[in-house]
Amino acid sequence: MIILILLLGAMLPHVTLTGYANVGIINGTKAKSRPYMVSVQKNGQHICGGFLVSKQFVMTAAHCFENGVKLTVVVGAHDLNRRSDHIAVKFYHIHPGYDSAKLLNDIMILQLNKITENRENVKSISIPQKDMNIKANSKCSVAGWGAQKTNGSPSKQLMEVNVTIVDNKKCKKKWDKQTTSRMVCTFGEGGFCQGDSGGPLVCDGTAVGVVSFNEKNNCDKPKVPNVYTRISKFLTWINAILGGVKQDSDY
Template identity: 40%
Template sequence: MASLQFQDKHSCGGVLIREDFVLTAAHCEDEQTMTAVLGAHNIKKKEKSQQRIEVAKRHPHPKFKKDGHQYDIMLLELKNNATLNTYVKIIGLPKSDEDLPARVKCEVAGWGRTGQTKPISNVLKETTESIQFSRECDHIWKEYFVSSRMICTTFDKKKGGVCQGDSGGPLICKGELQGLTAFTSLCNCNDPKYPHVFTQVKSFLSWIKEVMKK
């Protein structure tokens, strides 16, 4: 898990997929200097487990547009390699041929808001969301949802789920990274009528590998 920060303030989540690359959402892009904080639990503290590494280069997907939801994926090239240890590990990319059936439970995590009116969390939170039928998401999100490149989930209002500040964080199903937090209802991230939407990582495997090869 990575906390992506500008001027020591948390902005988005991300995941370490190689010692020198973090995967996140393209809408997390900003012109300021970006730092990836790895191995953190409480981002308000200087924990010994933390590694703070400046982002050297950003690679947003070439088809991403700032005012849109499509192709919302970005690779961050780190200035130095992360040191892998008990607190900092790499998550593997998914297998390209595997489909996720509805109702599968998946883990989400982040330092985002714990509710629409609440501030971001200092400590890393984790909860579960379940894969939703694509047709439900088509019906609710209309043209914003593209089932070939996105995954959507249902969640329990009491347990909560992803919210603002969790963008770019992982959706982990059956131990594999399947999605990156993309968008929720702007008015209320905790409204179960609006499924949460994630960028589907397996749709972008060839692009990810191409960027990292260069």
Template identity: 40%
Template sequence: MIVINNPNAGESLGFLKCWLRTGRCWRGLRPQATAPFPFSWTLGGVRPTELSRDTPACDSHGAWGGGLGPPAADCDRCPDTAHEAPSLTPSPSCPTPDRPPTLPAGSWGAQIIGGHEVTPHSRPYMASVKFQGQHHCGGFLLRARWVVSAAHCFSGRDPGTGLVVLGAHALRTKEATQQVFSISAVITHPDYQPTTHTSDICLLQLNSSATLGPAVGLLGLPRRGARPPRAGTRCKVAGWGSVSDFEELPPGLMEAEVRVLELDACNSSWKGQLSPAMLCTHSGDRRRRGFCSADSGGPLVCRNRAYGLVSFSGLWCGDPKTPDVYTQVSAFVTWIRDVIRHGQRGPQPRTTGGRQALSEPQ
């Protein structure tokens, strides 16, 4: 939410929500008006930028920068980069045939798209990673003191300021089932590349062991080197991100059923930018269904195993034209087991921090 000032009239429009992908602004949960004038904004640490909704639409689907592939033939210039979501690469640019625009997780626009609320505590392995009291990323509990998440969730962040919440369903509620831990160490895969999301995986060592029970449980790994599920296999992805493009917060943990997509077909959609250690899903019915940013690090569960970790998606979350991309967990089973076996005596964390666990979420 931001306060918008009309620079022409010199007056404030008051407290509105604005969806920067479309320039729609509204009061409440649904869009009711469009701002036809340039306005300034600051979001998620992104520098203030002038955004004008007078700029023509610039893709083949009638809306600029939708993560839907290359621009239309008559789109010969890049609009103001404020129209673009934060890119996977350091410098924003127009969508081009070389690569569709991407939305790295942990940035604005977080949602499970096309999903439903699960039965409370029916996914006891789910973990919420919080910074400054706000849900930032997901993860899953592998061992009583170890959580698996995505490496990009900790880019530029001090893990000593983070918390891990287990046993949650509604994060904004003080549930008796919740267990809260500080993070003793973040161990990032040594081959992680932030610009391409290669090897986008990390392990979080909690400051103490979780107490396992009905609301807090473990999720297993696939066999080492196991092939990903066949194309068309139904899997599930869950998270606490908002549930629409208007950033409505969910009442509790949300989940969507998706289907595995053959990697070559997915790589074609992503213009050859994927690596063999990635895994893709789509809705299977051309509808928008999948994950978005704050769902990052959460597991893709197939046959009751964590086969994927949420990594990145197109600008329009759940869009079948830019399939969702995950880290393929089976490619990292040996590394995961080595880290857990050696603990702090093994691979040294790239970032460390520590705090005492709190009695309740912050």
């Protein structure tokens, strides 16, 4: 049975065939401008990443949800040491097919209790408009406030790193068939770690994946690819949620 463990207050599972523990950006640099990035917080402490897909909705990983816990989000703050306003979550839209044991359909949309203000440092990011495959060897990036080494402390500064898309068949072979067509994989000199769950995989300015899981206890030099939920496989569900709430025009 796969078990979810809270580690150092940071949410991100490292998955193996027997279990996973929660997992930052490895070998990254300080992020310059990612106005869509959101810190998902519990009791004022960062636990997951997320990203604005409209003025009132944040996309993140389903495994960041905890029963009975009220989450808040911080927008427009690359430096979490700076005083920022916390926005409460009004509704938690967890994908109905989410499987916490296998981390299938690991995607959630947070509906905020107010519309975010249009500012230079607060903007939404586009997502795919149709189901699409991402070519192997494409250069993309991932960002977050997570640990910068295995079992390290979360970062107060938003960090980013470039990654490379791995062919899905090769990824499935590496993970012993644990990945599916609803996932996308990356490899490279850097990647994500504890506290980066829910952040976006960005390719050509579009969010194509949601940080989901990686190798257990090995953020630094993983032997298997990092895995994300493939956003384009969930567009019908996403559009139904976003379209069900009247919103002002997006940024």
